[in-house]
Amino acid sequence: xxxxxxxxxxxxxxxxxxxxxSRAAVESHLDDCAACTELVATFAWIVAPPPxxxxxxxxxxxxxxxxxxxxxxxxVTYGARCAPGLVAVRHPNLAAVLAVGEIDGxxxxxxxxxxxxxxxxxxxxxxSLDEIALVWRGVLAGLAAxxxxxxxxxxxxxxxxxxxxxRVVLGAPVTELxxxxxxxxxxxxxxxxxxxLADQFGVCAAAWEALAGHAAYSGTTIGALLVATASPPELPxxxxxxxxxxxxxxxxTPRDRYRDVDALATALARPRRPLVAIALVLAVIAATAxxxxxx
Amino acid sequence: xxxxxxxxxxxxxxxxxxxxxxxxxxxxxxxxxxxxGAILHELCTRVRAAHPGLLADRELVxxxxxxxxxxxVVAFCARCRAPELALATAASRGDxxxxxxxxxxxAEIVEAAHRxxxxxxxxADDLHQILRAKLFVGEPAIARYNGQGSLGAxxxxxxxxxxxDLARRKDRAREVVADPHELDPLGAxxxxxxxxxxxxRAAVANALVQAARDLxxxxxxxxxxxxxGGLTIDQLAAVLGIHxxxxxxxxxxxxEALVARARTLVASKLALDDDELADLFGLVASKLxxxxxxxxxxxxx
Numbered sequence: 001x002x003x004x005x006x007x008x009x010x011x012x013x014x015x016x017x018x019x020x021x022s023r024a025a026v027e028s029h030l031d032d033c034a035a036c037t038e039l040v041a042t043f044a045w046i047v048a049p050p051p052x053x054x055x056x057x058x059x060x061x062x063x064x065x066x067x068x069x070x071x072x073x074x075x076v077t078y079g080a081r082c083a084p085g086l087v088a089v090r091h092p093n094l095a096a097v098l099a100v101g102e103i104d105g106x107x108x109x110x111x112x113x114x115x116x117x118x119x120x121x122x123x124x125x126x127x128s129l130d131e132i133a134l135v136w137r138g139v140l141a142g143l144a145a146x147x148x149x150x151x152x153x154x155x156x157x158x159x160x161x162x163x164x165x166x167r168v169v170l171g172a173p174v175t176e177l178x179x180x181x182x183x184x185x186x187x188x189x190x191x192x193x194x195x196x197l198a199d200q201f202g203v204c205a206a207a208w209e210a211l212a213g214h215a216a217y218s219g220t221t222i223g224a225l226l227v228a229t230a231s232p233p234e235l236p237x238x239x240x241x242x243x244x245x246x247x248x249x250x251x252x253t254p255r256d257r258y259r260d261v262d263a264l265a266t267a268l269a270r271p272r273r274p275l276v277a278i279a280l281v282l283a284v285i286a287a288t289a290x291x292x293x294x295x
Numbered sequence: 296x297x298x299x300x301x302x303x304x305x306x307x308x309x310x311x312x313x314x315x316x317x318x319x320x321x322x323x324x325x326x327x328x329x330x331x332g333a334i335l336h337e338l339c340t341r342v343r344a345a346h347p348g349l350l351a352d353r354e355l356v357x358x359x360x361x362x363x364x365x366x367x368v369v370a371f372c373a374r375c376r377a378p379e380l381a382l383a384t385a386a387s388r389g390d391x392x393x394x395x396x397x398x399x400x401x402a403e404i405v406e407a408a409h410r411x412x413x414x415x416x417x418x419a420d421d422l423h424q425i426l427r428a429k430l431f432v433g434e435p436a437i438a439r440y441n442g443q444g445s446l447g448a449x450x451x452x453x454x455x456x457x458x459x460d461l462a463r464r465k466d467r468a469r470e471v472v473a474d475p476h477e478l479d480p481l482g483a484x485x486x487x488x489x490x491x492x493x494x495x496r497a498a499v500a501n502a503l504v505q506a507a508r509d510l511x512x513x514x515x516x517x518x519x520x521x522x523x524g525g526l527t528i529d530q531l532a533a534v535l536g537i538h539x540x541x542x543x544x545x546x547x548x549x550x551e552a553l554v555a556r557a558r559t560l561v562a563s564k565l566a567l568d569d570d571e572l573a574d575l576f577g578l579v580a581s582k583l584x585x586x587x588x589x590x591x592x593x594x595x596x
Contacts, residue, residue, distance in 0.1 A: 006439075007439070007449050007453045007456065008439070008440065008444060008449060009444075010448070010452045010534075011443070011444025011445060011446075011448035011449040012444035013444075013536050014444065014445075014448040014452075014533065015536055016536030017444050017536070027512055027535075028512035028513060030513065031514075031516045037516065037520065038459060039452070039455055039456060039459060040534055041520060041524040041526060042455035042458065042459055043451055043455040044526045044530035044534045045408065045455075046404055046408050046451045046454060046455055047407075047534060048527070049407040049410065049411075050525070050530075052410070066527075
């Protein structure tokens with residue numbers, strides 16, 4: 001291995017003062033030198049110190065560009081904001097927001113995080129429609145808790161739903177994340193802000209994808225999606241009953257959707273009861289016959 | 296001593312430039328090119344403007360000569376950050392005003408560094424004392440600055456080196472043994488690999504390791520610093536002297552190249568059709584950062 005670059009060479013590297021061959025030689029040395037890797041990391045820390053950790057937490061490992069792990073399943077995301085009321089909303093099906101604040105002028109959110117999305121959970125092995133529906137009823141329970149707290153989520157997508165062991169969790173709505181347009185209600189594509197009814201649309205679009213096996217809407221531009229979401233997705237032949245329920249939640253006009261996600265959850269859970277319907281028809285016929293007979 | 300092969304600009308006094316070249320060659324062994332006198336004169340003028348009365352011309356020239364390579368001396372002098380080298384040279388000779396100016400930079404450095412080295416049990420004041428002693432006392436380290444990169448970057452690298460050494464000595468005293476599980480690329484906590492069927496797991500892990508080795512020079516370092524060290528794009532751009540967009544592109548490209556290469560390697564090892572391969576790498580790619588971080592965590596010794 002080549003000799004380690006000294007402080008003069010690393011300073012030149014940082015100032016882009018090295019000629020190309022020298023730069024290539026230094027960078028290639030850095031590839032395989034543990035000591036220099038540590039030196040460069042410390043140098044970077046001194047040049048541009050990372051944000052301080054939130055009070056009571058310690059940055060353990062990076063999870064992405066702006067997130068650090070601060071505990072078991074707990075992360076801090078810098079540059080992120082969320083509704084202050086979110087800290088008070090606790091539900092097993094909703095990723096908990098443990099703290100929000102600001103450090104050195106930068107907002108942060110401390111939140112639970114999960115590794116496996118619902119999509120990945122389905123990819124690992126085939127899941128039955130009942131299993132998938134059960135997961136999404138969990139999501140609806142978490143979302144309902146959020147709505148009861150007077151908050152809207154605004155960013156529901158399959159990538160924000162996690163299945164971690166036995167736990168189904170809806171990711172916390174943290175504003176640093178962009179909403180995914182394929183799951184946005186038409187009124188939001190049109191510029192409206194997040195709402196419970198728009199969340200209902202989002203969760204139905206995501207659940208549709210899980211149950212039907214393909215996205216409810218496709219389209220790469222807002223215009224195309226506005227056209228696509230103007231009517232609910234077409235039900236496949238011999239579609240699962242639950243897709244029809246989701247289709248109502250995907251109504252283009254918010255007031256045509258279910259009153260709230262609890263009503264949606266009830267509709268999803270209602271088992272098929274053909275006998276009840278037949279009994280009802282028979283009762284009507286019998287009653288009519290009785291009326292005629294008594295006349 | 297050397298007759299210039301082309302006319303010296305009128306602004307330069309021939310006696311003065313000859314004197315500077317003489318001071319240079321007293322320290323540096325080589326044949327002075329004809330333009331050297333004019334270049335040295337220009338550097339001295341810049342230093343006098345930036346720091347009036349800080350350092351005599353002859354002393355500055357001697358300091359440049361002390362660091363100059365035997366060849367390409369003109370390019371070396373042309374790149375010289377003379378005012379910063381003058382400050383460092385004066386500080387190395389105990390000049391109080393130069394030391395005071397550099398101590399202000401040291402204070403900034405310590406302010407940034409002391410959180411990282413909090414485990415050392417040193418206060419910021421302690422670290423400042425240690426850094427000051429290293430730079431200005433005894434055989435002052437500041438004399439090693441060669442004026443080619445910025446003095447600010449040099450001071451920060453030197454401080455980083457010093458604090459790492461301190462931490463290492465403390466670690467050795469404690470005889471800290473690394474947790475071997477942490478170094479296991481197939482460890483149980485790897486989310487991406489965990490999602491893969493056991494029979495493919497080793498092949499994928501090995502392919503990722505091999506693919507990392509095949510990355511273009513420097514990319515493994517960049518990816519490791521980003522994913523393992525948690526360096527942000529901005530930090531990487533700062534220490535590598537590249538634009539932040541370049542840093543971001545480089546990370547993205549390295550990550551893609553790594554997956555593509557690993558995929559090719561796995562395809563050549565396992566009999567999988569395209570769909571299966573796509574599934575396998577879809578799983579890996581979505582959580583790849585965790586895997587790469589683990590695989591890159593320990594650079595080969």
